[in-house]
Amino acid sequence: MAEKQSIEDQIKNQMVDTLVPEDQSGVLCTAEADEYFMGIKGELNQIDRLVSDAVNNLVINFRYISKLTKSHHDMVLAIEKMAAPEGSKPILELLDKQMDIAGRIEQELEMAITSLQFGDLVTQLLAHTTHQVEILNIELQRIDRQGNWKKKVGEESLHTIHEGISKAVDVAKIKSKRKPVVQQGMQMGDIELF
Amino acid sequence: MAKTILAVDDSASIRQMVAFTLKGAGYEVIEAVDGQDALDKANIHKVNLVLTDINMPRMDGLKLLELLRKLAHYKTVPILMLTTESGDEIKAKGRAAGATGWLVKPFDPKRLLEVIGKVIG
Numbered sequence: 001m002a003e004k005q006s007i008e009d010q011i012k013n014q015m016v017d018t019l020v021p022e023d024q025s026g027v028l029c030t031a032e033a034d035e036y037f038m039g040i041k042g043e044l045n046q047i048d049r050l051v052s053d054a055v056n057n058l059v060i061n062f063r064y065i066s067k068l069t070k071s072h073h074d075m076v077l078a079i080e081k082m083a084a085p086e087g088s089k090p091i092l093e094l095l096d097k098q099m100d101i102a103g104r105i106e107q108e109l110e111m112a113i114t115s116l117q118f119g120d121l122v123t124q125l126l127a128h129t130t131h132q133v134e135i136l137n138i139e140l141q142r143i144d145r146q147g148n149w150k151k152k153v154g155e156e157s158l159h160t161i162h163e164g165i166s167k168a169v170d171v172a173k174i175k176s177k178r179k180p181v182v183q184q185g186m187q188m189g190d191i192e193l194f
Numbered sequence: 195m196a197k198t199i200l201a202v203d204d205s206a207s208i209r210q211m212v213a214f215t216l217k218g219a220g221y222e223v224i225e226a227v228d229g230q231d232a233l234d235k236a237n238i239h240k241v242n243l244v245l246t247d248i249n250m251p252r253m254d255g256l257k258l259l260e261l262l263r264k265l266a267h268y269k270t271v272p273i274l275m276l277t278t279e280s281g282d283e284i285k286a287k288g289r290a291a292g293a294t295g296w297l298v299k300p301f302d303p304k305r306l307l308e309v310i311g312k313v314i315g
Contacts, residue, residue, distance in 0.1 A: 063214070113211050113301075113303045114301065116211055117207070117208060117300035119205065119207045120203075120205035121278055121299065121300070124278055178281070178284075180249050180278055181278045182280060183298075189278075189280065189297065189301065190280065190297075191295065191297050191309055192285070192295060193295040193309065193313070194295055
């Protein structure tokens with residue numbers, strides 16, 4: 001019975017050893033974890049650059065369309081003035097339709113102003129997430145440097161690592177800044193006058 | 195004479211959308227990229243209204259509000275906060291520091307103009 005228990009312990013310890021890779025400096029995968037977190041940070045930065053680039057292009061397109069719409073509107077007004085005295089009914093009707101279309105494009109552009117603000121919300125959320133990732137990385141490294149898990153063996157070591165990770169997450173939560181964006185959609189926000 | 199509005203935001207796209215909306219309604223717009231830039235410009239130009247974001251580098255919108263209220267010209271000038279933040283605690287801070295109103299992003303151009311019209315006539 002004791003022999004069987006001993007074999008089970010050996011297997012357990014082997015499993016724990018494979019779960020707890022140790023590098024040459026005696027710390028727990030710090031370099032790998034750091035590289036992984038840096039990778040996440042890099043990807044978040046890439047998303048931010050892509051979104052910013054897209055927003056810049058959209059704003060340029062928006063301004064150009066708006067300028068063209070205004071020119072179109074002015075042109076239709078000028079033609080209407082010239083055609084008004086003896087203009088035929090079908091021509092005047094066509095010009096009215098043109099004015100109606102120009103008005104509707106302007107309305108759509110106004111609505112686009114609300115949607116085009118998404119870049120600012122996304123950038124703030126990405127900065128917040130990057131900050132959270134950084135804090136978690138720092139806390140994990142700090143707990144790793146304390147090295148309490150190294151004093152333990154087998155399952156105890158694994159338990160200490162779990163405890164360390166939980167502690168790092170708790171500290172990261174405390175150190176995290178308030179989330180700057182709570183909006184779940186691009187509907188207009190509340191207005192309050194004091 | 196057109197009234198002048200100081201629009202403060204570190205996001206270029208927001209500044210452009212605000213400027214587009216306000217200029218379209220006949221206001222003159224001065225843009226600032228953060229609180230410090232806004233404070234410098236507010237000292238040079240005596241604007242009729244300040245519309246400011248909160249989360250910005252160098253100086254945030256609440257600090258800007260606090261410093262502007264200490265300047266003689268800006269004791270009574272309306273200062274509106276335009277921000278993604280909507281928590282009661284931060285709103286209370288803004289109110290206590292002398293904010294005239296609180297607008298949560300994203301803004302609707304018509305409603306923004308309505309509010310500005312109400313506070314500066």
